[in-house]
Amino acid sequence: FLLASNGNAQIKSIEEVVVSLPLEGVTVKEAFRKIEAASDYTFVYLTREVRNLPPVSVEDKDQSLYEVLVAIARQSGLDFKQINHNIHVQKSSKEPQTPLVSVSEADIEIRGTVTDENGDPIPGATVLIEGTSSGTATDIDGNFSLEAEEGAVLVISFIGYQSQRITVGNQTDLSITLTEDQSSLEEVVVVGYGTQKSRDLTTAVSKLSGEKLEDRTGTITRVDQALIGALAGVRVQEVSGQPGRPLSIKVRGTGSITAGSEPLYVIDGVPISGDLDNIAVGNIESIEVLKDAAASAIYGSRGANGVVIITTKKGKGGAPSVSVKTRYGFQQVAETYDVLNRDEWIDFAVEERTNTYLLNGGDPIVPLDERPGGARINPEWISNPENFPDTDWQALISRTAPIHNSQLSISGGTENTTYNIYADVFQQEGVIKHTDYNRYSFKANVETKIHDRVKVGLNISPSFSIQNEADAEDVGGPVSRAKFLAPIVEPNLGTVETGGEPYTRTDILVNPLAWLEETDDETKRFRTIGSFYAELEVTNNLSLRNATSADYSNGNNNFYKTNNVNRDNGSFAQASTFLNTNLLNETLLNYTVNTDNHFFTAIAGFSAQKFYNESTFSEVRGFPDDLVKTLNAGTELIAARSAASEHSLLSYFSRATYSLNDRYLFTASIRRDGSSRFGGNNKWGWFPSASVGWRISEEEFMNPIEFVNNLKLRASYGATGNYNIPNYGYIGSLSQTNYVLGDGSGVLVGGLSPSSFSNPELSWEKNNTLNIGMDIGLLENQFTLGVDAYRSVTSDLLLNVPIPVISGFSSSLQNIGKVENKGLEFELGARIVSTRDFSWRIDGNLAFNRNTVLELGPEGAPIPGFARGTSVTITQIGSPIGSYYLIPVAGIFMSEEELNSSPISKTQSVGDLKYIDTNEDGVITDEDKTIVGKNQPDYTWGLTQTIQFKSFDLSAMVYGESGFELINESQGGAGRSHVGNVLGYWRNRYVSPENPGDGKTPRAAVTPNLTTPSTFWMFDGSFWRIRNVTLGYNAPNSLLDNLGGAIAGLRVYLSAENVFTKDNYFGTPQTGVRNNSLLVPGIDATNTYPLAKSLVLGLNVTF
Amino acid sequence: EDFLNLAPISERSVEGFYNSEDELNQALMGIYDGLQTTQTSVYAMLMKEQRSDNSFQQSLLYNFHSIFHFNESPENTQLFPAWSDLYESIYRCNIFLQRIEGVDFENSQAKERMKAEAKVIRALLYFDLVRYFGGVPVVTQPLSITESLQYDRNSIEEVYAAIISDLEEAAANLPETYPSVDVGRITSMAAKALLGKVYLTRSGYPLETGEWEEARALFEEVINSGHFEFFTDYGSIFDIANDNGRQYVFWVQFNSDAQGEGNPIPRIQAPNNIDRNNPELGISSGGSPLSPIVSQDLIDRFEEGDVRLAHTVQMEWLQNDGTMQNTPFSRKFVSGNSGPLNNWDINWPIIRYTDVLMMYAETLNEQSYVPDGQAFEILNNVRERAGLGPKTPNEVPDQQSFRNWVLNERRFEFAFEHQRWHDLVRTDQGLAVMKSFLSDYGLDGNVTREKYLYPIPSRVIQTNPIITQNPGFQ
Structure with a gap:
C-alpha cells in the first residue's frame, strides 16, 4: 500500500x-x-x-x-x-x-550529536528510523538532524560500535554515546600517534587483542611471552626460562647486524627504552606490531626493527565495574638434557681417559691411578662401580614450583570523567631452586572534561619487582654444571670445605646445588611510566594535544658468593644500582574532514625525548665469615665506581590519510629525527613513507561475487632507521690504564689509552621496505585472510666489524653494508561454526623470511664470527647474516682403509670424525670450512583453535619454527670426562670395529678433532610446541540470576603452558644467552635456564 | 641544537686529548700499562717458559697442554690474546708518537725523552712478536681500517730493523737515572741492554747476523755505567725489600694496593688448591688451575748444593684439605704483599743485571774463546753466588763447550723468568733439547724446527686473509 x-x-x-x-x-x-x-x-x-x-x-x-x-x-x-x-x-x-x-510524512525535526565514550564526535554514523528506510548520517562533528514521528524509534549505528535505540519523545536535542563493539571485525588498530580502522589500513600491522591473553596471564610472566606464535612475522625466542628474564623479539627477520635488532616498544604512547619488565599482562587492551616501514616510519630513526605498541585499558564510563581474577598453579622443568648415568659415565670415562693417555704417548704399564691429570682413573670405578653415587644433578637443582597471579580492576565514570584502577600481584618461584620473581603492578587512569572543548587525563603505572636469580645462568654456573657434573660425585660434596674428588676435578667443578644455595643474587626494580595530557578541540575539525611523559626506573642488585663456591678465592659481595629516566614531551595536531565521499585526516607533531641513565658498582672482599653479607662486613675494597650517560632525540612528524568513496585509500607520513648519538654531519635524518589501498569489494563489479564481503589490496613503501648504538658511539673514548712509578712499592700514576675508534661519520641504519598486502573477508568475515609480501633493504648497516688488531682495536663500529629481508606472511581466521551453543574458530599465521647480505664493507670482505677461538660463522654477500661456517662431517672413519684413503686433519685414527675435504686439496684445514646452516628459520607458524560448547570453551595454541640450525658450543670440548658428564648421544660412540656405534659419534678420546669447528657441533633446531591449552567454564546467566544478580560474570578455567614439544635437540632449541650476537647467533653454551611447563587453575569474577 | 650535542659524562674522549704535556704523560703511562699486561699474562708464561724443558704439564685439562706438548693449533685460545695485547699496546705507542709531534713542550728535552720511552716499549713489544710469530706486520703509525686490511707480514729482518731503529734513537735521548719519584721509567741503560739483547738474539738462529761486537759494546756500556750491582746473595734479587734495586736494568712496576696494578705471576704459578694459611708450605695468596709443574728434568739437573734450586722450586706443598702434595711448582717472586685480587706487589724483571753480565760473557766467547778470561770470571761469579765451585778451562775447553755452559747456567739462573724458550731457539738447541726432553713422555715426534715459532692465531688470518700462516701449521 x-x-x-x-x-x-x-x-x-x-x-x-x-x-x-x-x-x-x-x-x-x-x-x-x-x-x-x-x-x-x-x-x-x-x-x-x-x-x-x-x-x-x-x-x-x-x-x-x-x-x-x-x-x-x-x-x-x-x-x-x-x-x-x-x-x-x-x-x-x-x-x-x-x-x-x-x-514520508512531514515529521518533527530531531537534532542530535553522536559521540564515542571519550566524547569525541563520530562522523558518518547512521541514524535510521526503525521500521522505515528513512534516516541520515552524522556530519564531521557527529551532528545529525532528521524528521520523524513522535514515538518513532531511532537506531544509531556505526561500524565498530554497538548500535543504540532511542525512542523519540518530545525532546528535539539528543545526545547519544556509542560504546565500542569489541566483537566487531571492523576493529580499530593503534598505529602510532593515532588509530585507524582496520579496513582503512594500508600498511602491515598485526594486532593481538587483550582478550586473547586473558586466560594466560597466570602463566605468562611477561608481555613479550604473549607474542609467542601469535602474529605472523614476529619471532619471539625464549632464550631463557629464568623468571622475569626478557625474551628476544625479532620482527621480520634480522635487519641489523650489530645495532640492536629488538623492536621499539611504545607503551600508551610513550616510546620506552629498555625492555618490558614490570608491565602487567592483565591490563593490556591490545598489542599492535607495526611491521612494514610505511607503518613504522612515523617512528623514524627507531622504526627499522618494527614497533610494538602496547595499549593498556582505559576507563569506561558508567557504574563501577569490578573484576577480580586469580590463578594459582605449578610449574616443572619442561625439558632436561639427556646425559649419561653412573655406569654409562664410568664406561665412557675409562674409555676416554685410556684412549687419551695412549694417544699422548702414555705408557700402558703405569697403574690407572698414577696417570697424569685428565687421564687418571680410579680403579674402584671398574671394580666396585656400585660404591659410587648415581647423582642426577639436574633433578637435584630443580623443583616443582608454585606460580600465582591475582588482579583487581575497577572501571567506571560519570558524565565527564572516566577512570580505571588496576592492581596486580604476580608471584613465581623458579623451577630451579633459589630462584624466583615477584611483581606488584598498579595502574590508574583518569580522564576528565574540564570544558566542552578541553579534556585532561593522567596515566600512571608504578610497579615493583624482586627477582632472585641465584647466578643460575652464569657461564659454567649451576644450570650448566648440573648438566655436566659427573654422576659419581656425591650430591652433598661441597667444594672447599668437604674437599675435592680427585678423579673428577671437583676442585674446579663447583657443586651446582651449593652454588645456588650459597649465592645471593637479588635484583629489585621500581618502575613508573606516567603521562599527563591535555587535549583541546580548537575547532570541530582540529584538535591539539600535548602530553608529557616519564618512564622512570631504578633498582639495585645485591650479589654475594661464599668462599666455598668461589673455589676458596674468598667470599665477595657486590652491590650495584641503576637509574634510568626517559622524559618525553609531545605535541600533536589532529585535523579531520569528512564528507560523503571524502575522508581526510592529518596529524602533525613535535616531540623531544631525553634518556638518561646512571649506575654504580662496588665490590668488597675480605669477609671473615659468611654471616653478614653486606658490603660493610668486608675489609678490602675491590671496586667502587659510578657512571652516567644520556642521549636525546628531537623529532618532527606528520601523517595524512585520505580515503575516497571508502574505496581508494592513501596514507603518507614523514618524520625528521635528530639524535645526539650520531656524529656531526649525520645528526639529522628524513624518514618518509607512502601507502595506498584499494577496497575492491566496494566496487560495483564485485557485486556478483557475493561471498566476498571484503577485498582490499595494499601497497606501501617507507624509510625507517635504527639508531641503536652506544650513546657516544661516534666519539673515540679513552679508558683508564694506570701504572706505578717511584721508589719502594711506588705510587699509582693515572694513564689513559684509546679504547675505541672515533668515527664522526657514524649515522643510523637506513631501512627501505616495500610491502604488498591483501586482506580478504569471505561470507561476512566468516573466513578472513591477510597476506603480506615484503622486501626490506637495510643499508649503511651499523656494524661492529672485527678488524685486524694491528689497527689497535679488534673491532670497530661502522656504517657498512646492506642486507635484504624478503618474505611472505599469512594470517588466517576461520569461524567454522558459529552458533549460540557451539562455535569453533581457528586462527593461524605463517611467515617465511629470507635474509641475504647484499653488500659488505668497502671491499666486500666477509666478516667472521668467533666462538671458542675460531670462526664458526661467516657473514658474506649472498648468504644470511651469521651463517654457520664449519667443516662438514661425513660420519666417522670406520676402518683403516677408509682412514688411509681419506684426507685427514692433524692426527686422526679409526673412530674419529671424517671431515669432508670441500676444497679437495687433500688435507683438512680451515679452508675446508663452508656454509652449512643458519640460525634464522625458513618459516615460523602459529595456530590457535577455540571451541565453545554451551558454557564451556577449549582453546589450544601451537607454534613452531622450521629450517634452522644451532651450535652446541660444549661439543667443542665434548668427550672430556674429567670436566664432567657428556650428552646422551655418546652412548652410540665408536668403541671398536666390532662395536662401531651409530657411525656418527666418534670414539671417546680427547683429540684435536673435537675442537676442530665442524658440523659435529651443529644441530637441527626445528621444533613445534603446544604452547597452551585452556579449558574454561563461563557460568550462564541463568545461574548468575540465581545468585541474586550480585555477580555479572563468573569464569573458571584450567590452563596448561608448554604442554608438549617436538624437537630434535637435547634442550630447548631457542636457547642461548651467551655469545649470541647477530654475527654469532644460536650458540648454546648450555647455561640457559630451562623453560617451565605449568598447570594453572583460574577464577574470574566480574561484579 | 644544544639539545642534541651531548658530551660523554663519565669518560674522556680521544678528541681533545694528546694536547698538552700532562695529557701526553697520561698517554705514556697508558703505554707503560701495556707492559704489565704483555709481560706477565698467562700467555707470556706459557709461550716463553712453559714451552721449554723447565716445565711440563701432563694434565690434559685445558688447551694449555698443547703448548707443552708441541701440538698447538692456530685455534689455541692462548695465542690470540698474545697477538692482540701486543698490537693494542703498539697502537698506544703509535698514536702517542704521532700526536706528540704537534704539541709544544716547555722543555724540548722532556719531549724527546718521552718519545724515547715509548719507542723502547714499542721495540720490546715487537721483540716479543718476532720471537713468538716470526715476521709480523710492522706498524709504526696509527692506521685506518682500510690500511690495516692491506698490511701483509714483514720479514723477520724488517721487524728487527724497526726494533733496532727505535732502540738506537731512544738510547740517545734517555737519562741514565731518574729522580726517585720517577723510578720505574725506562733509562738509557735499559734501552742499551735491550738493544744488546736484540743484537745477541739476531746473531743466533735464524738470522745469524754475527753482531757480537755491537752487542758486546752495549753490554760493556751498561756494566761500566756503575748504576748496577751484582748481588752476592741470590735470594735477595727476588726480595721485595730490593724491589727497585740495582740488580734490575729493565723491569715492570707493580703495586698490589691499587686495583689491577699487582703482579699476577706468583698467583698463577701456585697450585689451585694450595693452603693460603700456611706461608711455609703454602703461599699467602693465589693459586690457579694452570699452575705450571716444574719439570723433573730441571730439578734433577741442578747441581748438588745449588742454592738457586730452593729459591726457584717448592718441592712439596700443603693442599687446603690438609694433604701434602709433591708436584713441584715455582715459588720465585713469592715475596712481599698481595692484594685482594691475589696479585702481588713485587716487580717483574725484563732484563736484570746478571743477564747483562752473562750475555756479555756470551759475546766475549763468541768473539774468541779465552780460557779463564773475563767470560769465565763472570760465569764463575754466578756459580759462586749459587754456592757452586768455579769451572775451569779443563772442564770448558773450547768455544762450543763454553756456549753449552752459558746456556745451561742461564737455565738455572733465570728459570721461570721467561728466558729459557727464547734461549733454546736463538741457540738452535730447541730441537735437540726438546726432542730429548719430550721423549720421556712419548711426545718427541711433535717437535720440529718449525715449532720454534707459534702459529699465527687463526682469528688474525680470518680477519685479514692476506696474512699467511707459518710453515707447519697450514
Missing part, C-alpha cells in the same frame, strides 16, 4: 515522475544507478543490505517511478521510502510479496 504525501512543492513525488527504464536482470545497485541517472533522486542504502539480492528486471514502458520501485521491491524484498530527494532503502521486514514503497 501507499502512503501518499503532500510533500514540498518543489520536490516531485515518485508517483509524479515518469520514467522509461528497460532493465533486464541487473543488480539492484545497477538499477539504482540507472534510476539516479534518469531522475533527481539519490538512493540511500547500506551496501550489505543490497549485496546478495537476486537480479531485477523492469518492463520497457513508460511508468511512474513509484511503479518501478514497486516492481523492484517485489523482486528484491526491499522497502523504499522517499524523503525529499532521497530514496531510502531497507530490507523489508515483511514478506517479500508485500514490500513497502512510501513517501
Whole structure:
C-alpha cells in the first residue's frame, strides 16, 4: 500500500515522475544507478543490505517511478521510502510479496550529536528510523538532524560500535554515546600517534587483542611471552626460562647486524627504552606490531626493527565495574638434557681417559691411578662401580614450583570523567631452586572534561619487582654444571670445605646445588611510566594535544658468593644500582574532514625525548665469615665506581590519510629525527613513507561475487632507521690504564689509552621496505585472510666489524653494508561454526623470511664470527647474516682403509670424525670450512583453535619454527670426562670395529678433532610446541540470576603452558644467552635456564 | 641544537686529548700499562717458559697442554690474546708518537725523552712478536681500517730493523737515572741492554747476523755505567725489600694496593688448591688451575748444593684439605704483599743485571774463546753466588763447550723468568733439547724446527686473509 504525501512543492513525488527504464536482470545497485541517472533522486542504502539480492528486471514502458520501485521491491524484498530527494532503502521486514514503497510524512525535526565514550564526535554514523528506510548520517562533528514521528524509534549505528535505540519523545536535542563493539571485525588498530580502522589500513600491522591473553596471564610472566606464535612475522625466542628474564623479539627477520635488532616498544604512547619488565599482562587492551616501514616510519630513526605498541585499558564510563581474577598453579622443568648415568659415565670415562693417555704417548704399564691429570682413573670405578653415587644433578637443582597471579580492576565514570584502577600481584618461584620473581603492578587512569572543548587525563603505572636469580645462568654456573657434573660425585660434596674428588676435578667443578644455595643474587626494580595530557578541540575539525611523559626506573642488585663456591678465592659481595629516566614531551595536531565521499585526516607533531641513565658498582672482599653479607662486613675494597650517560632525540612528524568513496585509500607520513648519538654531519635524518589501498569489494563489479564481503589490496613503501648504538658511539673514548712509578712499592700514576675508534661519520641504519598486502573477508568475515609480501633493504648497516688488531682495536663500529629481508606472511581466521551453543574458530599465521647480505664493507670482505677461538660463522654477500661456517662431517672413519684413503686433519685414527675435504686439496684445514646452516628459520607458524560448547570453551595454541640450525658450543670440548658428564648421544660412540656405534659419534678420546669447528657441533633446531591449552567454564546467566544478580560474570578455567614439544635437540632449541650476537647467533653454551611447563587453575569474577 | 650535542659524562674522549704535556704523560703511562699486561699474562708464561724443558704439564685439562706438548693449533685460545695485547699496546705507542709531534713542550728535552720511552716499549713489544710469530706486520703509525686490511707480514729482518731503529734513537735521548719519584721509567741503560739483547738474539738462529761486537759494546756500556750491582746473595734479587734495586736494568712496576696494578705471576704459578694459611708450605695468596709443574728434568739437573734450586722450586706443598702434595711448582717472586685480587706487589724483571753480565760473557766467547778470561770470571761469579765451585778451562775447553755452559747456567739462573724458550731457539738447541726432553713422555715426534715459532692465531688470518700462516701449521 501507499502512503501518499503532500510533500514540498518543489520536490516531485515518485508517483509524479515518469520514467522509461528497460532493465533486464541487473543488480539492484545497477538499477539504482540507472534510476539516479534518469531522475533527481539519490538512493540511500547500506551496501550489505543490497549485496546478495537476486537480479531485477523492469518492463520497457513508460511508468511512474513509484511503479518501478514497486516492481523492484517485489523482486528484491526491499522497502523504499522517499524523503525529499532521497530514496531510502531497507530490507523489508515483511514478506517479500508485500514490500513497502512510501513517501514520508512531514515529521518533527530531531537534532542530535553522536559521540564515542571519550566524547569525541563520530562522523558518518547512521541514524535510521526503525521500521522505515528513512534516516541520515552524522556530519564531521557527529551532528545529525532528521524528521520523524513522535514515538518513532531511532537506531544509531556505526561500524565498530554497538548500535543504540532511542525512542523519540518530545525532546528535539539528543545526545547519544556509542560504546565500542569489541566483537566487531571492523576493529580499530593503534598505529602510532593515532588509530585507524582496520579496513582503512594500508600498511602491515598485526594486532593481538587483550582478550586473547586473558586466560594466560597466570602463566605468562611477561608481555613479550604473549607474542609467542601469535602474529605472523614476529619471532619471539625464549632464550631463557629464568623468571622475569626478557625474551628476544625479532620482527621480520634480522635487519641489523650489530645495532640492536629488538623492536621499539611504545607503551600508551610513550616510546620506552629498555625492555618490558614490570608491565602487567592483565591490563593490556591490545598489542599492535607495526611491521612494514610505511607503518613504522612515523617512528623514524627507531622504526627499522618494527614497533610494538602496547595499549593498556582505559576507563569506561558508567557504574563501577569490578573484576577480580586469580590463578594459582605449578610449574616443572619442561625439558632436561639427556646425559649419561653412573655406569654409562664410568664406561665412557675409562674409555676416554685410556684412549687419551695412549694417544699422548702414555705408557700402558703405569697403574690407572698414577696417570697424569685428565687421564687418571680410579680403579674402584671398574671394580666396585656400585660404591659410587648415581647423582642426577639436574633433578637435584630443580623443583616443582608454585606460580600465582591475582588482579583487581575497577572501571567506571560519570558524565565527564572516566577512570580505571588496576592492581596486580604476580608471584613465581623458579623451577630451579633459589630462584624466583615477584611483581606488584598498579595502574590508574583518569580522564576528565574540564570544558566542552578541553579534556585532561593522567596515566600512571608504578610497579615493583624482586627477582632472585641465584647466578643460575652464569657461564659454567649451576644450570650448566648440573648438566655436566659427573654422576659419581656425591650430591652433598661441597667444594672447599668437604674437599675435592680427585678423579673428577671437583676442585674446579663447583657443586651446582651449593652454588645456588650459597649465592645471593637479588635484583629489585621500581618502575613508573606516567603521562599527563591535555587535549583541546580548537575547532570541530582540529584538535591539539600535548602530553608529557616519564618512564622512570631504578633498582639495585645485591650479589654475594661464599668462599666455598668461589673455589676458596674468598667470599665477595657486590652491590650495584641503576637509574634510568626517559622524559618525553609531545605535541600533536589532529585535523579531520569528512564528507560523503571524502575522508581526510592529518596529524602533525613535535616531540623531544631525553634518556638518561646512571649506575654504580662496588665490590668488597675480605669477609671473615659468611654471616653478614653486606658490603660493610668486608675489609678490602675491590671496586667502587659510578657512571652516567644520556642521549636525546628531537623529532618532527606528520601523517595524512585520505580515503575516497571508502574505496581508494592513501596514507603518507614523514618524520625528521635528530639524535645526539650520531656524529656531526649525520645528526639529522628524513624518514618518509607512502601507502595506498584499494577496497575492491566496494566496487560495483564485485557485486556478483557475493561471498566476498571484503577485498582490499595494499601497497606501501617507507624509510625507517635504527639508531641503536652506544650513546657516544661516534666519539673515540679513552679508558683508564694506570701504572706505578717511584721508589719502594711506588705510587699509582693515572694513564689513559684509546679504547675505541672515533668515527664522526657514524649515522643510523637506513631501512627501505616495500610491502604488498591483501586482506580478504569471505561470507561476512566468516573466513578472513591477510597476506603480506615484503622486501626490506637495510643499508649503511651499523656494524661492529672485527678488524685486524694491528689497527689497535679488534673491532670497530661502522656504517657498512646492506642486507635484504624478503618474505611472505599469512594470517588466517576461520569461524567454522558459529552458533549460540557451539562455535569453533581457528586462527593461524605463517611467515617465511629470507635474509641475504647484499653488500659488505668497502671491499666486500666477509666478516667472521668467533666462538671458542675460531670462526664458526661467516657473514658474506649472498648468504644470511651469521651463517654457520664449519667443516662438514661425513660420519666417522670406520676402518683403516677408509682412514688411509681419506684426507685427514692433524692426527686422526679409526673412530674419529671424517671431515669432508670441500676444497679437495687433500688435507683438512680451515679452508675446508663452508656454509652449512643458519640460525634464522625458513618459516615460523602459529595456530590457535577455540571451541565453545554451551558454557564451556577449549582453546589450544601451537607454534613452531622450521629450517634452522644451532651450535652446541660444549661439543667443542665434548668427550672430556674429567670436566664432567657428556650428552646422551655418546652412548652410540665408536668403541671398536666390532662395536662401531651409530657411525656418527666418534670414539671417546680427547683429540684435536673435537675442537676442530665442524658440523659435529651443529644441530637441527626445528621444533613445534603446544604452547597452551585452556579449558574454561563461563557460568550462564541463568545461574548468575540465581545468585541474586550480585555477580555479572563468573569464569573458571584450567590452563596448561608448554604442554608438549617436538624437537630434535637435547634442550630447548631457542636457547642461548651467551655469545649470541647477530654475527654469532644460536650458540648454546648450555647455561640457559630451562623453560617451565605449568598447570594453572583460574577464577574470574566480574561484579 | 644544544639539545642534541651531548658530551660523554663519565669518560674522556680521544678528541681533545694528546694536547698538552700532562695529557701526553697520561698517554705514556697508558703505554707503560701495556707492559704489565704483555709481560706477565698467562700467555707470556706459557709461550716463553712453559714451552721449554723447565716445565711440563701432563694434565690434559685445558688447551694449555698443547703448548707443552708441541701440538698447538692456530685455534689455541692462548695465542690470540698474545697477538692482540701486543698490537693494542703498539697502537698506544703509535698514536702517542704521532700526536706528540704537534704539541709544544716547555722543555724540548722532556719531549724527546718521552718519545724515547715509548719507542723502547714499542721495540720490546715487537721483540716479543718476532720471537713468538716470526715476521709480523710492522706498524709504526696509527692506521685506518682500510690500511690495516692491506698490511701483509714483514720479514723477520724488517721487524728487527724497526726494533733496532727505535732502540738506537731512544738510547740517545734517555737519562741514565731518574729522580726517585720517577723510578720505574725506562733509562738509557735499559734501552742499551735491550738493544744488546736484540743484537745477541739476531746473531743466533735464524738470522745469524754475527753482531757480537755491537752487542758486546752495549753490554760493556751498561756494566761500566756503575748504576748496577751484582748481588752476592741470590735470594735477595727476588726480595721485595730490593724491589727497585740495582740488580734490575729493565723491569715492570707493580703495586698490589691499587686495583689491577699487582703482579699476577706468583698467583698463577701456585697450585689451585694450595693452603693460603700456611706461608711455609703454602703461599699467602693465589693459586690457579694452570699452575705450571716444574719439570723433573730441571730439578734433577741442578747441581748438588745449588742454592738457586730452593729459591726457584717448592718441592712439596700443603693442599687446603690438609694433604701434602709433591708436584713441584715455582715459588720465585713469592715475596712481599698481595692484594685482594691475589696479585702481588713485587716487580717483574725484563732484563736484570746478571743477564747483562752473562750475555756479555756470551759475546766475549763468541768473539774468541779465552780460557779463564773475563767470560769465565763472570760465569764463575754466578756459580759462586749459587754456592757452586768455579769451572775451569779443563772442564770448558773450547768455544762450543763454553756456549753449552752459558746456556745451561742461564737455565738455572733465570728459570721461570721467561728466558729459557727464547734461549733454546736463538741457540738452535730447541730441537735437540726438546726432542730429548719430550721423549720421556712419548711426545718427541711433535717437535720440529718449525715449532720454534707459534702459529699465527687463526682469528688474525680470518680477519685479514692476506696474512699467511707459518710453515707447519697450514
